[in-house]
Amino acid sequence: MDFSAFEHVRPFPSELETYDFLAACDTLVTDYSSVFFDFAVTNRKIVLFAYDKDEYLSTKGTYLDYDALPFPIAETPSELVPLISTSEHSPYSAFREEFCRHATGHACEDVLDVALGVEGARLQPLDNPSAREHVGYYASSTGNAALNDIVCSELERLPENDEGVFICAGKYGDSSLNLLNNVARTMPYLALVSSHVQTTPEKYALFLASRSRLAQLLFSPLLRELAHREVARLLPGIKFGRIIDLNANASYFMKMLSFSSMQHEGILRDGSLTRLRREVQTRRLLGRYPTSSANVASDRQVVSEEASQSYFTPGMQATLLTRHHRSADDSYLMRGLISLRLARGVDFGNLVIEFADGRGVGHLRKVAQLGHKILSSYEIRVPRSILPDLPIHNQIYLRCHASDGMSGGVRIRYNIRDRHRSSNRVSGIWVDATRGTTSYFRQAAKNTLCFSTRDTVSIDAPGERLKIAVARALTRVVPIYRRTILLYEKNASRYEESASVVFERLIDEGHTNARFILSSHSADFDLVDQKYRPYLVRKNSMRHYMMFFSAKTFIGTEMLAHAIDLRPANRCVSRRLSAKNINYVFLQHGVMYMISLDSESRTFFKPKKLRGIYRIVTSSEAEKSHFVDRGGYDPSTLYVCGLPKYDRNRWDEDADLIAIMPTWRPWEYNSARAHFTETSYYQFIVTAINAVPEHLREKIIVLPHPLFKEAAEGQHNPHESLFEDGSKSYDAILRRTRLLITDYSSIAYDAFYRGANVLFFWQDLEECLAQYGAGTELMIDDETAFGNVVRDPAKLSNEEFLRAYEGPQSEEHLSRYRRIVKFHDGHNTDRLMELMRKDGLI
The missing domain is CATH 3.40.50.12580 (CDP-glycerol glycerophosphotransferase, C-terminal domain)
Incomplete structure (x- = not known):
C-alpha cells in the first residue's frame, strides 16, 4: 500500500518486533484479529473497527459472540473517529480476569515451576483426562444418515459416567456434522486423519495379508510394527482401554487395531448397513477381532423417517456387465446382464431401476446367485414421451423399497473395468430430427450410468464424427498446431466477449500463432475487422478439429467444451476435454459473484487439475476470495485484473x-x-x-x-x-x-x-x-x-x-x-497481458 498520500499514517517498520511496538501504544484499533487478547494485558484502550461485520460473521464467524465483547465497535469511519479521539475507555476487568489471569509478568517462571515440580508453585496442573483410560466408540463412516441414527441410539444408552470418546473417520459432509453435533452433547469426539503413512513394503504386506492368512502370518512382525506406529499416530496422547467398532468392517483403522495389542471388538449389524463382503473380510481377515450381532429390529426402530431413505444404501452395489441398446417406436432401450451385491436385509423382489427423481425406468430378472452375489438380466426403457420433462442429465439408480418403509439406492456402475473412474464411454446415440434432440446412455463421473437428452449439436452428425476421428488420428502422428493459442467464446459462435478482445491484442502485438474459433453461421462473422480475418478458424472445419486436438494453450470465456460443442457424445472429444497437459486461461463471460461456487449446480466450475498452467480472471479481491473460499481454488491460479471486455x-x-x-x-x-x-x-x-x-x-x-x-x-x-x-x-x-x-x-x-x-x-x-x-x-x-x-x-x-x-x-x-468490480480505468487487458507474459503463456 502506498502511504505517501497520508500525512499522519506510516507503514509499520519491518525491523521492529510486533509486541514490543504494541507495548508502547496507547490504543489498539483492530477488526477480528486475536491480537486484542494480547493487548488486553496492558489494560489500555481497545477499539474494534468492523467495517464488514455482517459479511465476515456470516462467512467466517468468530468463536466468541463478537457483539458481546467489552470493547466499543465502529462500523464506519465516522463512528471510529470519536472513539479514538479521546483517551477515556471503559474498563474490561471481567474480560482480563477470564483471558489474562496468568499474565502477571512471571508466566515463564510459573510454567517452569510446574514443569520441574517445584514445591509451592503458583500454578497447579489440571486433572489430565488423557491420563485416564477411555473406551473408544468407533464409526468407520459417518456419511449414512440411517447408520448415524443407530450410532446415536447406541451412545445414548451408555451410562452417564462412561469414560467414552467417539472416534470417526471418512469424509465430513452435512450428515457427518449433524452426527458430531449430537455426539458432542454427551462425550468428546476424535476425528481421524484420512491419510495413511506406510512404506512400500508395508503397503504390499497389508494388501497381501488382506487376502491370505498365510501372508498374514508371514508378514506379522512387519504389520505389528506398522500397527503400533499408526495407532500412536491416529490416537495421539489419549489412552484407550478398548475400542468398540459400532459398525464392524475391515476399515484401515480396525486393521491396524487387529495387528496391535489394544483390545477391540465389533458389532456386526444387519447386512444392510455392512456390505456382506466386508462382513466376510472382517471375520476372515481379522482373526483376533471379537464380534457380536446387533438387534436388527431395534436398529430399524431408531432410524428416522428421513434417514430411512438411505438405510439400504451401504449394502448395495450394481455393475453392468453387458450393454445392448436400440431404439423402439416409443422409447429408447438398454438391455444386458448386471452384477449385484446385496446385503442380507435387501430383498431382490423389492429392487427397481429408477431415475434420481424416483421415476421407474427399468426392471430386473434373476439369472443366478452365488452367496451374496447375484447375476441378473436388466432392461432400461426410457419413453420418448417423458423426454421434454427430463433434465439434461439423469443418473440411473438401483433402489430397494422394503414394506416397512426402509429404502436405499446406489448409482449403477457403467462397467466393471473402469471401477471408480470415467473413460467417457457412450452407448447408443439417437438423433430425433423432428424434435431436434439427441439422447444417449453414457458413462458419467466415477463410472456411473447416466441417460442424457439435449439439443442436437453439429458434431452429432455421422459426417462430423468421421472428420473428428480423422483429425484425431492425424494430430497423433503430426501435431502441427502444437504452438497454437486457441481462443473462443460461447459455443464458438460469438465474437463480443473478452476472448475477442484478447485475440485482437495478441494479433496487434505480433502473436501470429493465435487463432479464434468462430462459426461461419454466426452473425458476428462478417463483422470481424479485415485485419483479424486471416486468423479466424471456421467452426467444424478440419482445421478446427486438428487445432482442437493439437493446441497447447486455450483461452476462453467459457468451459473448454465451448471450443468445439456443448455436451459432446463423442469419446475422442470428451477425452481431449479432460486432458491434463494443456494450458487454460478462463476469462469468464461475466463476474462470478452471484450464485455461490459451492452450489451443487456449479460442479463444472470446480478447479481443473492440469499439469499445464491454469489461470482464472477475477475482478477484485472479493471475487478472488469467493473462488478460494467457496470454490476451493488455489489463490495462485487467480488473476485479479478485471475482465478485458469491460475495456470496450x-x-x-x-x-x-x-x-x-x-x-x-x-x-x-x-x-x-x-x-x-x-x-x-x-x-x-x-x-x-x-x-x-x-x-x-x-x-x-x-x-x-x-x-x-x-x-x-x-x-x-x-x-x-x-x-x-x-x-x-x-x-x-x-x-x-x-x-x-x-x-x-x-x-x-x-x-x-x-x-x-x-x-x-x-x-x-x-x-x-x-x-x-x-x-x-x-x-x-x-x-x-x-x-x-x-x-x-x-x-x-x-x-x-x-x-x-x-x-x-x-x-x-x-x-x-x-x-x-475493482477496476474502472480501461486497462484490464493490459494487466492480463502482463500477467500472462510473466507466466510464460504468451
Missing part, C-alpha cells in the same frame, strides 16, 4: 431501454423446449413486464438466456414481440439500456459498469436456491446489492420504478459495486 464497454447518454434478463435455470431447460410459457423462467419475464408502467412498456426488450431462447423457438407466447430477435449483439443492447431487470444474472455487473441502474426481482429466491442444490447461497443480499431489491414486484409503485429508471446511480450502489 460503452453507454449512450440517451440510453432509454428497459432490458429484462433472468439468469439460466438449468432445471427448466427441457420443460422450456416443450412448454416455454409454463416455466417459472417465463413467469419471471411476465412479472417484470407487468411491473413496468404502461407508458414505458414500448422501451422493453427481453433478453432470454441463449439456451432458453433456442428452446422457445417455434412456440408462441403473448409477449413474443418484446423478445430480442437476434439482430443485435448484447453489447449493442446494453449500450442503449437505462434500466436492467434481472434476478441473479451476472449481466447485472456489465450493465451497471456502463451506467445503467439495476432492479433485482427476488420474488422466487428461496425456490431457485433450492433448485440450484444443497449449499447454494446468493453472494449479495439486500445490504450489499448494487441495485434496489424487489421481493414483491406487485407492490412496486410507479414512483419507485421511475426513480430507478430516470435517476442516476446512487453513491451507495456505486460503493457496493466497486467492492466486487
